[in-house]
Amino acid sequence: MKLFQQKTQVHKFENSKEFIEEFKICKSDFILTSKNAYDTYFKSFGLDAHVEYKSKYGTGEPDDIMMDKLLDDFSKTNCTRIIAIGGGAVIDMAKLLVLKDGKKSSDLFQKKVPLEKIRELIAVPTTCGAGSEVSNISIAEITEMNTKFGLAVDELFPDYAVLIPELLLELPYSFFATSAIDALIHAIESFVSPKASIYTEIFSTKAIEMILNGFQQIVLNGKDYRFDIIEDFLVASDLAGIAFGNAGTGAVHALSYPLSGVYHVTHGEANYQFFIEVFKTYNRLSPDGKLAKINMLLSEIMNCKVSEVYEKMEELLNKIITRKSLREYGMKDYEINSFADSVLDSQQRLLNQSYVKLNKEEIVNIYRILY
Known part of the structure; x- marks a missing residue:
């Protein structure tokens, strides 16, 4: 292996x-x-x-x-x-x-x-x-x-x-925010991937720490503070790239692709829509193992209880840039089922790299919650 x-x-x-x-x-x-x-x-x-x-x-x-x-x-x-x-x-x-x-x-x-x-x-x-x-x-x-x-x-x-x-330095704030969140997702998805190893965990962990610490500093000091720490985000993105290049990404990316394909939502922004809800689903289905390990890491970085990590993460990311509902992109209620079918038909590579391999009912439920 x-x-x-x-x-x-x-x-x-x-x-x-x-x-x-x-x-x-x-x-x-x-x-x-x-x-x-x-x-x-x-x-x-x-x-x-x-x-x-x-x-x-x-x-x-x-x-x-x-x-x-x-x-x-x-x-x-x-x-x-x-x-x-x-x-x-x-x-x-x-x-x-x-x-x-x-x-x-x-x-x-x-x-x-x-x-x-x-x-x-x-x-x-x-x-x-x-x-x-x-x-x-x-x-x-x-x-x-x-x-x-x-x-x-x-x-x-x-x-x-x-x-x-x-x-x-010329990157508009909205592009900075969604791209940095995308890097965070790369790092976290690769950490819990079945293909992860002790080697990829090193890169994932450092990227997660750098990005979340940077976000917390921006919340405290204002949006323009990103320019003072922009190199940290560039390096963290690179570290996350090394991690997911080896361990892969998972269901967050899989569920985002139909939204991106049909409504031309940028990659990072589309991933952001599904990130928290996918991990809440993982936490409900299989809270032990690698997920318990990442939850502990997140709680330490965000200084909160393990049981609060996804609520605190959602709160932090919404302070960086507000997440929209799927209907705000133009998605229709009847597309929930077809999007789920598209994920199952076209994204098996990503689903197989997920912490838990989601079935259609679980995928539909995530789309419906976010709709």
Whole structure:
């Protein structure tokens, strides 16, 4: 049984100039990024690289149509190295570019074709949530199926993850909040995963401590205090990425995918909707074992009784950013059953990595409570 691997080298620089000099960016590089990030932190250096903006391919979370357009554009270049500068969506899209050309993204995500890595990838996160810079996972909506798929194969591991705290200084508060909560979910879900080990627990635990301590400081000192501790959130997201890259995530992610796919809710925000209720369900069904261990850790960090951890967590996260009801996104009551069916049909990979494998009745109940 494999316990742990980390194939990605992690680097940290104070600013983009140090990164450019160290990695010697040149004309054979293909950069995928956002216009704002590039204009703010890279344009002034006059880089001799091929640059494309994610907005060219669409807005919001990646889907197979966006990825196919990107793959087509890339095939017309002679670039040999990929540099992704952005959030999880940008990095997830760029991961497919390391593979041998000529494949449709929907076929890649459904593993209908062989996967062969032939290029190097440098991943530079501009958010503090996805952890995609150190994981072997890419996520996209398959439009014909109206749900998200995750492709988790070692060929997608970035060769280098580059942490540059200054790139997060322009991140709007709402994006900071939902991405940091996403990182917290990655850390907690990976901690209780059946695939977790003593090695992944080290990364999960440190990420949980850093994020929750940071949230508590923000509640005390105000939203702008995040800029003083932004590096902590960037590092914590990376640690959580290493943890879930090995141990996986579970039912929180599984239940969020139909909501994201149908109503185009961002990944971190969608996960936030289901986080507390899924863990309350775990606590009701199987309160011992790893869940008792994580509950004790959470109670120590939040200075509360073990029996109060989910109420205290909900209270803390709502002070960071208010959670909406599912109906506020446009979800209809009759979709509860179809969403549950979609989870059971399409997300067995995630359900099998859950602390408790939920059945349809339990999934429907979670959707109904949150509706």
